[in-house]
Amino acid sequence: MQIEMKGIAKAFGSNKVLQGVNFDVKSGEVHALMGENGAGKSTLMNILTGLLQKDAGSILIDGKETSYSSALDAEHHGISFIHQEMNNFPQMSVVDNMFLNKEIKTKFGLMNQKEMKKQAKHYLEQLGSNINVDQLIGNLTVGNQQMIEIAKSLMTDAKFIIMDEPTAALTENETAILFKTIRELKSKGVGFIYISHRMEELWQICDRVTVMRDGVSVNTYSTTEVKEDRIVKDMVGRDIGDYYPARNPKFGPVALKAEHLTGAKFNDISFEVHEGEILGFSGLMGAGRTETMRALFGIDKLKSGKIILHGEEVKLSSPSESIKHGIGFLTEDRKTEGLVLDQSLEDNIALPSIDGFRKGGIIDKKAEDEFVDMLMKRLTVKAQSANVPARSLSGGNQQKVVLAKWVGSGSRVLILDEPTRGVDVGAKKEIYKLMNQLTDRNVAIIMVSSDLPEVLSMSDRIKVLYEGKEMGIIDAKGATQEQVMKLATGGK
Structure with missing residues (x-):
């Protein structure tokens, strides 16, 4: 399976958010999408998954022009989007959040809580997590909530998974488990679109990277052939110098x-x-x-x-x-x-x-x-x-x-x-x-x-x-x- 986005454009009033973006990703590939905040990365993914409609351009799935009417439609066709900001209901349990609108029922039409708990634990264990699925999700840390979002995506049997800043709230150990899971799914043909600001992750997990700036796709590189300073320059349109400015503190009381x-x-x-x-x-x-x-x-x-x-x-x-x-x-x-x-x-x-x-x-x-x-x-x-x-x-x-x-x-x-x-x-x-x-x-x-x-x-x-x-x-x-x-x- 292959996704191709060609000449995608989108404006909100006079604000041109995307101005002809080209992007593609194949099965079994991790393709990173990088750019400053406001570069248009999330807008592009929202168009792919039907949350927004494009003004111009085309989306091709295996060469056939396609558009999805909603995120649920995209999910039914094998494209899952894990958003940076969690969409949980804090007063509901972990298992109820994971199976919202996907409830498993008995032959009598009742909720099969036993089976849902079993499956919830199974998908979380795949990520090395032992979260109690009966507790309220609002009582969990941001990092644990993110692990649940990733587990929910695994439940959909997705062919492509879009991850928006998946490791932003994870510990090093949780990140290592996530990368192991990505590699396992990748070996089974699952493709990933990986949005991140953590530069070091490109060379750990990604095969290619496309850089966006001001609503335009600037360049696409193989991660084996590009260096960090080139990507940063594409992102900001200039050499940024050292990430961390020197500190010369003068302590007071x-x-x-x-x-x-x-x-x-x-x-x-x-x-x-x-x-x-x-x-x-x-x-x-x-x-x-x-x-x-x-x-x-x-x-x-x-x-x-x-x-x-x-x-x-x-x-x-x-x-x-x-x-x-x-x-x-x-x-x-x-x-x-x-x-x-x-x-x-x-x-x-x-x-x-x-x-x-x-x-x-x-x-x-x-x-x-x-x-x-x-x-x-x-x-x-x-x-x-x-x-x-x-x-x-x-x-x-x-x-x-x-x-x-x-x-x-x-x-x-x-x-x-x-x-x-x-x-x-x-x-x-x-x-x-x-x-x-x-x-x-x-x-x-x-x-x-x-x-x-x-x-x-x-x-x-x-x-x-x-x-x-x-x-x-x-x-x-x-x-x-x-x-x-x-x-x-x-x-x-």
């Missing part, structure tokens, strides 16, 4: 000190972060990094421990208390916790700072507009205007909006949980430069990241957790991935 923090999933965690410092938090999924930050910010309850801010003990019992004390939190899940998706970019960015625009109880709209415009320009948010809804932006631009919100609020301590997850190479560098600018202004940054090169390159010190316990803190200068991983897996 201790901005925040945590003493013996204990919560539901972490125990006796202590650390301090200085003004002008980036303190990295590393560890495998389930280590308790995110849970520690959520409790620190007042989202979840602390069982015990002290938080000392600029030399004074504070009680941060809620996010609003933390914001009042100058702490910002860019959460791991920007869709549900970082943004109000149906509200405008202006409303999202101004939200924590809105009281500063009140004059006699009335919002000074002109001052608010100027404030938002300044932040959008500073963070290079790509959008038609500040009035468009947040859900209309690409993932990387949504991340910039969340960052703009906290930068604008004047946070003196900023917690960044997976700040570049699902963000393209160009936007990553912009975020790193912004982090340096913030620390140059004496902002203290705590960065939680599963990307080891990012932790090693952007942190000044690295705190490593394992199964809710602290394993140590190391100087990032001269540290290696092996040192961090030894601690992250429980070694000394």
